[in-house]
Amino acid sequence: MARATGVYHTSYRTDLALRQTRAEYVRLALALGAVAALPFLVSPYWLTIVNHIGIAAIAAIGLNILVGFTGQISLGQGGFLAVGAYTSGLLAARAGFPFPLDVACAVLATAVMGTLFGLPALRLKGLYLAISTLASQQIILWVVTHWEVVTGGTSALVVPPAELFGWQLNGDMTWYWVIALCAGAATLVATNLMRTGLGRAFVAIRDHDVAAEVIGVDPFRFKLLAFFISSALVGLAGALTARYNLIVTWERFTLDVSILFLAMIIVGGLGSVSGAIYGAAFMIAVPVWIEELSNNLSSLAFLQPDMPAIQQLIFGLTIVLFLVFEPRGLARIWQRMKDYFRLWPFRY
Amino acid sequence: METFIELSVNGLSNGAILALAALGFVLIYKATGVINFAQGEFLLIAGFVIWFMVVEVGLPWFAAVGVAVVVGIALGLVIERLILRPMVGEPVISVIMVTIGLASVLAAIVQIVWGTRPRPFPDFIPGGSVELLGATVAQNRLWAIGIVAVTLVGFTFFYTRSRDGIAMRAVADDQQAALAQGISVRRTVALAWALAGVSAVFGGALIANLIGVSGAISSFGLLVFPVVILGGLDSVPGAVVGGAIIGLLSSYTGGYIGGGLETVIPYVALLGILLVKPYGLFGQVRIERV
Numbered sequence: 001m002a003r004a005t006g007v008y009h010t011s012y013r014t015d016l017a018l019r020q021t022r023a024e025y026v027r028l029a030l031a032l033g034a035v036a037a038l039p040f041l042v043s044p045y046w047l048t049i050v051n052h053i054g055i056a057a058i059a060a061i062g063l064n065i066l067v068g069f070t071g072q073i074s075l076g077q078g079g080f081l082a083v084g085a086y087t088s089g090l091l092a093a094r095a096g097f098p099f100p101l102d103v104a105c106a107v108l109a110t111a112v113m114g115t116l117f118g119l120p121a122l123r124l125k126g127l128y129l130a131i132s133t134l135a136s137q138q139i140i141l142w143v144v145t146h147w148e149v150v151t152g153g154t155s156a157l158v159v160p161p162a163e164l165f166g167w168q169l170n171g172d173m174t175w176y177w178v179i180a181l182c183a184g185a186a187t188l189v190a191t192n193l194m195r196t197g198l199g200r201a202f203v204a205i206r207d208h209d210v211a212a213e214v215i216g217v218d219p220f221r222f223k224l225l226a227f228f229i230s231s232a233l234v235g236l237a238g239a240l241t242a243r244y245n246l247i248v249t250w251e252r253f254t255l256d257v258s259i260l261f262l263a264m265i266i267v268g269g270l271g272s273v274s275g276a277i278y279g280a281a282f283m284i285a286v287p288v289w290i291e292e293l294s295n296n297l298s299s300l301a302f303l304q305p306d307m308p309a310i311q312q313l314i315f316g317l318t319i320v321l322f323l324v325f326e327p328r329g330l331a332r333i334w335q336r337m338k339d340y341f342r343l344w345p346f347r348y
Numbered sequence: 349m350e351t352f353i354e355l356s357v358n359g360l361s362n363g364a365i366l367a368l369a370a371l372g373f374v375l376i377y378k379a380t381g382v383i384n385f386a387q388g389e390f391l392l393i394a395g396f397v398i399w400f401m402v403v404e405v406g407l408p409w410f411a412a413v414g415v416a417v418v419v420g421i422a423l424g425l426v427i428e429r430l431i432l433r434p435m436v437g438e439p440v441i442s443v444i445m446v447t448i449g450l451a452s453v454l455a456a457i458v459q460i461v462w463g464t465r466p467r468p469f470p471d472f473i474p475g476g477s478v479e480l481l482g483a484t485v486a487q488n489r490l491w492a493i494g495i496v497a498v499t500l501v502g503f504t505f506f507y508t509r510s511r512d513g514i515a516m517r518a519v520a521d522d523q524q525a526a527l528a529q530g531i532s533v534r535r536t537v538a539l540a541w542a543l544a545g546v547s548a549v550f551g552g553a554l555i556a557n558l559i560g561v562s563g564a565i566s567s568f569g570l571l572v573f574p575v576v577i578l579g580g581l582d583s584v585p586g587a588v589v590g591g592a593i594i595g596l597l598s599s600y601t602g603g604y605i606g607g608g609l610e611t612v613i614p615y616v617a618l619l620g621i622l623l624v625k626p627y628g629l630f631g632q633v634r635i636e637r638v
Contacts, residue, residue: 073441120622126440127383127581131573132622135615142612255570259448266445306460313456319449323442324434 016195023342035184039176047172053284054179055240058186060264060276062233065190067262068271069199070226071206072121076133077261079117079140080231082253084110084238086144086151089159089248099162099169099243106239107232113140114231121223125209137258145250157248175244182240183277186233190273193229202226206271263319269331278330286318287311350483355603356596357480361489361558363575363595364496368551369568370575370587371503372544378520378582379540382432385447388569389454390545394420394552395469396462399561402470409472413553420545428541455566466562472553492554499550500588503543507584512539520582571598574614578621580631589629 009015019025039047059081066072088106091097097105117136121129144151151157162169169178193199201222204212209219242248260283268279290311294303303310322329369387376384384390394416401412431450435443477484507513518526519536527533555565575594579586594614602610627633 067441071439071441073444120619123626124622127444128577128622128626130383130440130444131577132619134573135618135622138615139612139619142608142615146608259452262441262445263449266442270439270441309456309459312452313460316449316452316454316456320431320446320453323438323446323449324431327438327442 018191018195035180039173044172047176049285049288051172051175051179051244053281054176054183055237055244056261056264056284057183057277057280058240059234059237060261060268060280061183061186061190061273062230062237063261064265064268064271064273064276065193065202065233066226066230068265068269068276069194069206070202070223070230072118072223072226073126073130074133074230075130075255075258075262076117076137076140077234078253078255078257079137080110080114080234081238081241081257082140082144082250083113084235085242085248085253086157086238087235088239089157089242090150092162092243093157093159099164103236103239103243106242107235110235110238111228111232114234115224115228118224118227118231121227122220134255137255141250141253141255144253151250154250157242159242159246159248161246162243169243179240179244182236186236187273187277190233190276194273198222198225203271260315263315265329266327267318267322267329269329270327272329272331274334275329275331278334282330283315283318286314290314349481351603353481353483354485355599357483357485357489357493359596359599360592361492361595362599363591363593364493365551365554365558365591366568366571366575366595367588367591368496368499368547368554370572370579370591371500371584372547372551373572373576374579374582374584374587375516375540375547376544377576378584379516380432380537382435382443383447383581384544385444386427386451386454387544387548387572388566389451389458390420390423390548391552391555391569392458392563392565393423393454394549395556395561395565396458398549398553399467399469399556400462402472403467413549416549416553417546420549421542422545424541424543424545425538428538432541451566455563459563464563466560466564469556469561472557488557492558495550495554499547503547503584512536516540571614574618576628577618578628580628582632583628583630586628586630 007020014020019028038050042050059077063074063077066074084106087109088102091102091105092099117133117140120132124132145154147153169175194203201212201217204215204217205219205222205226213219241252264279264283265276266279267282268277269275291307294307326332369391372390373384373387376382397416397419398412401407401415402409405412407415427450431446432443435446471488478487478490479485480490505513507517515526515531515536516539518529518531519533523533526536552565555568559565559568571594575590576587577590578593579588579590594617597617598610598614601613621628
């Protein structure tokens with residue numbers, strides 16, 4: 001990564017600051033402005049998509065803390081999303097919990113569940129860990145679909161609309177702000193996490209677990225903490241899905257969903273918070289965009305009957321091509337573009 | 349007693365096919381250290397190719413299987429060369445994800461070419477049922493066990509007697525030492541992928557024969573994971589024993605307890621094994637204290 005020239009730090013505080021140049025502050029202001037203006041610029045249909053992207057971004061950031069920063073592979077995100085969604089949905093629908101309280105409970109429940117299923121990570125890594133989380137995905141989903149007394153089995157769980165201080169949260173516009181707030185908070189937490197000793201301990205475990213233990217990072221503690229924090233964010237995303245969609249069905253939490261979230265962080269960039277957001281936007285917006293394209297172009301109409309298969313094909317190809325040609329994802333591409341323009345007209 | 353024998357035969361035949369699918373998995377893992385999440389799709393493609401050749405083209409059985417073997421070998425080689433070779437030295441997560449992406453691409457291609465409608469598979473082994481120790485047992489299941497046994501014996505001979513088989517074991521054991529002996533590691537790795545394609549042809553044909561040709565075949569392939577973990581990721585006998593145990597376990601659970609528990613019990617077993625014996629029954633134990 002090219003760093004800005006002419007920036008000299010005289011204290012650790014400025015060296016650790018997230019933003020160091022004026023250009024970075026300008027970009028932050030532009031990004032915040034874009035977030036504020038977005039709901040007024042897009043069509044109602046795309047606003048729904050944007051809301052889904054926001055929720056997915058929260059889960060992707062959570063997953064990236066686990067996979068990208070700590071190096072623990074998890075194929076169980078779908079299951080943890082289900083825990084979050086069902087906890088929040090059931091507390092709201094059956095126990096009548098008020099809005100933010102059920103989400104908080106869901107976050108806690110998912111974090112605990114994630115830590116529990118993270119226990120095998122203490123003895124396993126790499127492929128074995130991937131397969132053990134695959135098993136937890138299948139087990140959680142099986143419990144969700146078969147524990148009919150509580151979850152209602154395969155039938156949908158209807159969630160009452162959320163209410164905050166006597167103010168009904170309904171409509172995409174209201175939810176946009178709720179989701180943007182939560183996603184912003186998740187981004188802030190994750191970015192700052194990486195500046196703390198905790199974040200550096202995660203990275204140390206990812207880079208070399210034996211060396212990490214030698215320098216005093218307890219893998220037992222920090223692996224479980226990574227599972228805890230990551231699952232908490234996934235639980236938040238799950239709870240928001242339940243409250244936003246007003247319905248919870250088990251089909252939204254299958255193994256395919258786990259794979260989709262892994263694809264998001266691969267495409268966005270492993271170990272990059274902003275990458276998780278780019279990845280979530282890319283993996284959700286592109287299929288919708290392809291579908292719109294084939295609806296609008298009559299020359300592509302013959303593709304219509306095969307649409308699900310074509311979307312799946314593009315999904316798979318995206319993963320394969322990114323991994324083969326740009327393993328560090330969209331975040332790296334964006335970084336290269338920024339470097340190019342900053343140094344222009346020189347190459348380096 | 350009759351139920352017990354029926355369940356045992358069902359479980360053993362499912363387990364035998366799983367063992368065959370797991371074999372392709374273990375072959376690749378041993379030679380290259382790659383976990384192939386697309387193994388289920390290999391089975392699916394094999395099933396569809398054979399179905400297409402027999403029903404639509406009208407080839408006789410042996411020719412159709414021959415075509416499928418060629419397709420399987422070509423598929424394995426192309427994937428190894430184009431996708432897995434650039435991934436050498438990348439982190440585990442990337443290698444896993446690339447095979448998952450591949451699985452998605454292969455499944456989509458099958459869907460575009462042949463659609464999603466399940467097709468009945470033409471009988472190529474005698475159907476009907478026979479009496480076995482007083483129980484009625486589907487004949488094709490017994491045949492499946494027999495065919496798998498023959499195939500596995502064939503693979504064992506290949507491994508212990510043929511030059512390529514021994515080279516493959518050498519590469520699996522230590523790539524550098526194998527290189528020093530003049531074995532071409534690249535060629536051997538390609539061979540492992542080709543053989544995985546071949547084993548998928550036999551597995552795919554047998555599964556399709558039991559459950560028909562449809563996307564369900566690839567989810568059957570997901571059950572390979574409990575099998576290989578139980579047996580040990582890098583052990584060929586482990587794949588056989590693991591297949592039998594998982595097949596019987598889910599068959600007995602389905603028959604005696606029911607309630608859909610049989611779909612989840614392999615994964616519960618998997619988690620239990622991982623916690624107690626992380627490298628499986630026959631896997632090579634890597635001692636590391638972290």
